[in-house]
Amino acid sequence: MADQEPRSRPGGRSARVRRAVLEASAKTIRDHGFEAFAIKDVAAEAGVHETSIYRRWGTREALILDALLDDSAQNVPIPDTGSLRGDLTTLANGLADFLDTPHGRALSLALMTGTGRSVDGIRDYLGRRLSIAGEVVHRAVRRGEVSPTTDPIVVIEALIGPLHFRAFMFHQKPDEAFVDRLVDLIITGTR
Amino acid sequence: MADQEPRSRPGGRSARVRRAVLEASAKTIRDHGFEAFAIKDVAAEAGVHETSIYRRWGTREALILDALLDDSAQNVPIPDTGSLRGDLTTLANGLADFLDTPHGRALSLALMTGTGRSVDGIRDYLGRRLSIAGEVVHRAVRRGEVSPTTDPIVVIEALIGPLHFRAFMFHQKPDEAFVDRLVDLIITGTR
DNA sequence: CGGCAGTCGCAAGTCCGCTGGCGTTAGGGT
């Protein structure tokens, strides 16, 4: 998510501006949260003029999304505890923790409210992450732990969908009891 | 969600203004969508001054939420097909359809992004709807269709969570195949 | 090493969400 310039100047001023703005954005989100994210602050922090930001990203929303994706491109630790229950529980608790951070909330919210061209990038990004997470189901199938007809994507979505629902609709972190019951339901369901 | 004034003038000018604004809001959302929702348009449509809207509702977001809740307070048909599979499938497809409409999307989005005092109202509203939907699980327990230890809320959230996830993260309506697989997983999981 | 295109800085301006002050009106209680 970092460095694909359209064509002409791969290492020039553009790239420097882009990095400065992206890092200033991430810093701003971390420090002042997500609602208070103002373009002028980011511009000042990055030592770049406001106009340049608008020309490159167009909207506030697009910048936030790009900054968040750029900032969390390379951290999807896939658990391998030896059992599907362990893997799913670890995955779920990790996600619950993530959604409880300002950064996590902001990212998911930006993904959900994203419109326009960014949607394609979103779909790709999420599709990849889901496939990667589906690996734990594939392993369980190989171990003979679950039925071979099990659809990994459905299992993963059945797990993380309700977690998002809780986190956003009720504005509260899903507790461990809920995670356990949910994992129970899913595990039983895959046999 | 319609008519409780704080105290003093239950049927007076206030009530008329409230109704006019709420209906103008609903109309605006239906006609011009949700992103283009501008207070000044609503004010003009309702024949009311902009300031009055801000004084009563405070923020654009609060008005949207109130208008949507007001507009969909009385339509939660709970299926009773005789089997848990039938009930859950009907429920899921109904929700998928709802989330595919501008109104449905807007409502869920408003619920998720809602902040401040409105959150309490949100929690109540959703809690009620979930309990009501949980009724289909209770019936299944009474029929001996599923284990008596089944938690209705978890089942309902396991169903509607992934549907929201698909609808918002991938910006696409969950197809029937997905619904069927999801219901399969949940039903198997409750035995 | 000089030209040319792509970006950036800068200034001015629009639009909309939102606020505050002040005078006016309409409804309910007596």
Add this chain to the structure above:
DNA sequence: ACCCTAACGCCAGCGGACTTGCGACTGCCG
């Protein structure tokens, strides 16, 4: 029928997102 006050109309203004036009700069390419 009268008064009292909550709610409304109106105006003026602030801040931030977003736009546009223009001149200056930077770096790749011949």
